[in-house]
Ligand SMILES: NC(=O)C1=CN([C@@H]2O[C@H](COP(=O)(O)OP(=O)(O)OC[C@H]3O[C@@H](n4cnc5c(N)ncnc54)[C@H](O)[C@@H]3O)[C@@H](O)[C@H]2O)C=CC1
């Protein structure tokens with residue numbers, strides 16, 4: 001139990017020397033509250049606890065809070081996270097609560113990393129974010145600093161957070177700090193990303209906020225800290241990273257669609273093109289999912305008057321890939337004399353990425369919908385989801401072990417979980433397969449790889465020699 005828990009040293013406007021501020025932070029005299037204990041918030045809170053010894057995590061999900069306080073970890077497949085959470089809870093450095101106001105009253109640094117999804121109208125939905133601001137306002141004190149890590153539209157920190165907190169808390173805006181410090185982590189490598197992999201961008205609503213944020217993250221990450229001129233710039237940095245990725249994936253997907261026009265293995269061509277230092281074409285696939293990349297473009301387009309045709313076009317290209325995937329299967333089945341309306345199709349992988357139990361904006365939803373529209377009987381398997389979650393997408397859940405008992409005509413690999421490596425493809429007869437991510441190779445069935453080789457060639461053997469397939473899921477360069 002940290003002896004400094006009762007003290008609450010605010011760093012914003014502190015008269016302490018910087019080294020004394022760092023020492024206070026590391027000694028637990030600067031209590032931290034982390035709001036949101038999900039895929040990103042739990043690892044982040046655990047790292048803050050490891051550094052400071054004095055973190056309270058806040059979540060609205062009582063089960064999450066109970067699990068954490070029992071020393072457990074509800075976030076799957078994050079190397080090192082279960083051990084770190086258990087260790088930090090055990091030593092008293094980390095506790096969780098649903099009482100966000102009590103947490104806010106105890107903390108001098110408030111880190112916000114709750115969902116910022118889209119509404120039905122594709123507008124940023126800041127409801128959860130604003131609920132947290134309400135709690136922080138009830139506990140805000142002179143010298144506190146608010147760190148926004150969840151992705152928000154440009155201008156949110158300066159134009160929403162500061163006036164909201166000032167008006168609701170009674171603390172003057174020149175007595176507390178606000179900085180946007182984007183979370184750049186990818187699920188599956190969270191601890192490594194938070195503490196080392198990426199430089200940490202920080203941008204405050206004023207220079208003192210930037211200074212405090214830089215001091216905090218100088219203790220959190222071994223990588224460099226990159227202060228930018230203000231919070232709006234930092235908010236834009238995060239979104240620019242995301243829209244770069246969405247546009248780049250759209251390029252890969254558009255090139256994949258000309259595979260048969262050109263009669264080439266597009267993925268192999270991309271791999272070769274990327275040996276040019278200025279070329280970094282990403283990987284084609286059945287679509288772009290998750291609650292980040294497909295949603296971030298709208299965080300920009302909803303806030304600017306200027307036309308943004310490229311962002312919209314990229315979204316349209318990527319959103320077209322699930323239908324392209326299902327329609328390609330229809331054509332492949334027809335080429336073998338089968339009508340998709342009389343076919344049973346297995347969709348493998350319903351989450352948006354391998355190893356991540358997240359289905360928001362998953363491409364599998366569009367693939368399943370289109371297959372059903374085409375009249376197929378659709379079953380689906382995903383080792384990270386329960387049967388009800390799979391059924392909610394309109395497919396009949398099936399376990400991997402029971403797959404071979406189904407009279408399957410076709411398989412679509414949307415999200416290649418590692419468990420699919422063990423599938424015995426010889427147990428199936430005469431399948432037509434769509435390989436969404438180039439992870440199958442030659443499996444003894446008719447395979448169409450999105451972006452792969454010309455029709456009639458088996459994957460990996462375009463031309464006479466084996467062609468290495470670097471995909472976003474193998475050890476190849478992560479695109
Ligand atoms: N998932 C990712 O790969 C990345 C996400 N981000 C940002 O982080 C945000 C959070 O992402 P994830 O952790 O993946 O989401 P998540 O859905 O895994 O976890 C969100 C957590 O926040 C909790 N929560 C919701 N409303 C709350 C409230 N009012 N107060 C306290 N807790 C609340 C939920 O119960 C849940 O446990 C995203 O919206 C995004 O802006 C940034 C980088 C990477």
Ligand SMILES: CC(=O)N[C@@H]1[C@@H](OP(=O)(O)OP(=O)(O)OC[C@H]2O[C@@H](n3ccc(=O)[nH]c3=O)[C@H](O)[C@@H]2O)O[C@H](C(=O)O)[C@@H](O)[C@@H]1O
Pocket residue numbers: 151183184185186187241242245249282283284285286287288289290291292293352353363472479
């Ligand atoms: C710029 C960048 O790489 N951002 C990362 C991204 O992580 P996220 O978990 O959303 O996964 P992702 O690898 O971008 O994949 C998103 C979607 O795009 C698809 N995808 C990804 C890469 C690619 O070459 N082709 C492709 O089709 C994936 O299958 C998935 O459906 O978004 C995260 C975020 O901001 O939430 C961010 O922290 C991560 O660093």
